Amino acid sequence: MPRTVRDVVFVDGVRTPFGKAGPKGIYHETRADDLVVKAIRELLRRNPGLDPKKIDEVAIAATTQIGDQGLTLGRTAGILAGLPQSVPGYSIDRMCAGALTAVTTTAGSIAFGAYDAVIAGGVEHMGRHPMGEGVDPNPRFVSEKLVDESALFMGMTAENLHDRYPSITKLRADEYAVRSQEKAAKAYANGKIQADLVPISVRRTNPEGGETGWGLVTADEPMRPGTTLENLANLKTPFRVHGRVTAGNAAGLNDGATASIIASEDFARENGLPVKMRLVSYAFAGVEPEVMGYGPIPATEKALAKAGLSISDIGLFEINEAFAVQVLAFLEHYGIADDDARVNQYGGAIAFGHPLASSGVRLMTQLARQFEEQPHVRYGLTTMCVGFGMGATVIWENPHFEGDK
């Protein structure tokens, strides 16, 4: 049969406020599935033009797919969110790039013609599911030296990346981190973030975390506005003695969920849905697991090549800030200044937090807002590093683009 590849668009995205993992965190007594369910429900409320019966797939990512993140989350979350039983769902795992992969995988299916519209998102409750929970690495990784022993410890891989880029000092990383906090605070002050947040009711029964009873979360918990270089200078470097990676220049351990609507452009327009971004290309790439933070560079190379674009065509960047060094390595590779105005305009994961498999859609939601505000920009990209040595990049076109005026 004849087949036409269809344009795929990012219709809308929302997320829960991100929390700090652990007993005092806002989500300590909140289930992971409930977080993503509430995000899906908000998405549907915001987009009444999308008839839930027409949703072809619910793809939800989580890194640790057990307990409240198990049980084929995409399916169970759909039922819990009140979607019709006829809507199927599945789970996705590519660690930090889970939600991003949920988007690209379903986008591929939309382009192919298998779906018209989907929900794609992710959740990670690192308080309930610490990184590495229940893992059982094959002993051959070590015995056959398939990977360096540091590969499983993300902080160590970040130290390794500093080694690869000796010019990226701890000071540069700290300076980057301070700017991320500043930009995030400014974005909050200007109301750029709140509009895409889903308020979440949270229960606390242990007074150690603060007032007990039900509360409502409407803002990210990890933010540290007003952070200075002095604050960061003396933080411990837990991954290496006299190292460079600290809690201050890396994303924390976080809880949160995201959800987005991805659709064919025709479907979106026929159903009166917003078209916030148009998918141009995407790519994933592998690198040595012990320098996983290098991953965005080859992934971006591939994605640019597929799109027939060069880095100079990209007007806005949303780079996940797992570690400052990983962002700086990317910028240094492409000759972009550390404080380039096109990069992470609202700040990044160092300020907001990085609940692993959920973060990809946060990047997209923020890029979509920036596209809307900056119609002179034609292309933007979202990129992130991924555990065990990978990178993931999606290039987007701004539907609001008004030409080179």
Place this chain on the structure above:
Amino acid sequence: MSTTAELLKQASDLFPDEVVTSAHVRHFDLPFGAGRFALITLDNGLDHTKPTTFGPASLANLNTAVDQVEKEAAEGAIVGVGITGKPFIFAVGADLKGVELLKEHEHALAIGKGGHEVFKRLSKLAVPTFAYYNGAAMGGGVEVGLHCSYRTVSKAIPAFSLPEVFLGLVPGWGGCTLLPNLIGADKAVSVIIENSLNQNRQLKGQQVFDLGIADAIFEGADFLEQSLIWTAQVLKGDITVERPAIDRGEAWDQAVAKGRFIADGKVHGAAPAAYRALDIIAAAKNGDLQQGFDAEDQALADLIMGGELRAGIYAFNLVQKRGKRPAGAPDKNLARPVTKVGVVGAGLMASQLALLFLRRLEVPVVLTDIDQERVDKGVAYVHAEIDKLLGKGRVNQDKANRLKALVTGVLDKAEGFADADFVIEAVFEEIGVKQQVFAEVEAVAPAHAILATNTSSLSVTEMASKLKHPERVVGFHFFNPVAVLPLLEIVRGEQTDDASLATAFAVAKKLKKTAVLVKDAPAFVVNRILTRFMGEIQNVIDEGTPVEVAEKAVEPLGLPMSPLVLLELVGPAIGLHVSETLHGAFPDRFKVSPNLKAVVEAGKRGFYVYDSGKPELDPEVAALLKQGDVVLTEEQVRARVLDAVAQEIGLMLDEGVVAEAQDIDLCLITGAGWPFHLGGITPYLDREGVSERVNGKKFLAPGVASVPA
């Protein structure tokens, strides 16, 4: 507010074992920049199986929380106050255990006032207040929300009610006064009177909203989030809550009259709670809330010190607790699995039993009878009933298919019962017939199979006596209509062993019946008491008291129906048959009424005709009656009947028919529908002095179903 705090402190000293509910106060910013908000969470710290209640210490905690938010509101530190519950539970009202302990009118009054004083403060804060009914809400739980400015309700709420009248109280923490002022008297009467008196019917979230009790409704998945967003919009003025005007004219009086009609129909003036509630609703017409609250305090205190409430709580606990853990049942681990059921007989009773076993056990059920036509008719009845369930949406098509496939009928018992674990007979009520049936079943059923009989009056021991294995015979006595009345009298024959009995109890539990262990004594419990009761009514009629006097004599008990209407429901022939059986066993106490015999022989189905819409003595029956010349007053009749019942129960306890008087009451409540305000019957006999007059002692210790000494 120190007086409130002192009041509650004193009350809590009387109730040291209270499961205390905390009132957590948590602050946060509302969305849309609506401002700082304080949310109170009611939480007893236990999971949803232990719902949150209000005892005095719990109220004191809420009072302290209100102290805090009152101050913050006055200082302008917050823009609103909300109140909600732990997951799945909002709050289910006063802690009844605390109510049972109260001995003094003034303490009872303090409970009413204490609740009012605390809840009322929520309506007097400097900022608006919001109740978020997130889960089950009953009684005082509903009422705390009624004192708030606004309410939201979750669509997922399974149970919302003001059940006080059902138990023998009034909604006395504001319910009687505030609810009619919020939604009008007519709807308030439905909630407070009608639902309570209809087996404590519960409202679901949608109904709470439709009635106008809640101003907004949201789905369960993000109920609290949406409620708080709505709150922010209300506070910012983006949403204006509009409530329909209340008709304070004639409609109000009509609603109260309707309530009295409903109450009369259910309790016939015999229990005060509904009438006290209606008096307060009637007075609430003028909108004077404080006057209403004062009347509620007084009503609560009077009712708490009255026997009807104590009997009501006792009855409630019997049904809820003793009904679920039958006294004297053997270790449940002895029970054998039941994977296939046989039913001997395919008549109406047998078919009803087949349907019940099928629906609850979901195992193959085989009907047998003496000819194919009867078998086919039995199976067809079950299929038709399943289709009715399907039509009503009670089962889906798959379940209907499954159930239909599970029921079969065969002529050959060997074919039907060879692998049955439980065979119940519902054949003609004649000992020889039943012995024959059991002998046939024993010949073909597995050695472990339970042989159960639905006999209402024959001896289980005698029925088993000719079997090789009499130890597996149990009585399994249902009450008509089988699907409606919860009671199942489980009869232990002299040789019945523990494993068979345990299996019978396990099956009863799966059937969702209230099982009571009964000794193999003539007519067991309910039929024996009802027959003695009816027999005494019949005796006084036979002796010369007019039928209407005899009938009216027991009206003050508030039974579900008059004795002769009950006789009509049971069928005069069956009534006669049971009285003959009991006459055979206890000839000095149970007479066979010649008048009843004449009525049965004349083929009459009852004493009354209903041509005028009301029961009137059938002239044909009147012509049959041969009465003496001893005419008693209503009081005299009542005394004779109650004395007879008290004597019979005393004898039954002496004989060990059941373990305790509590089992008698449980049987009468669940098998005969005798009302809560009588506590079955023994609390009433105790409180009216009948027990001491007849037996020289009370059935129950003071405090069990009465105000403690």
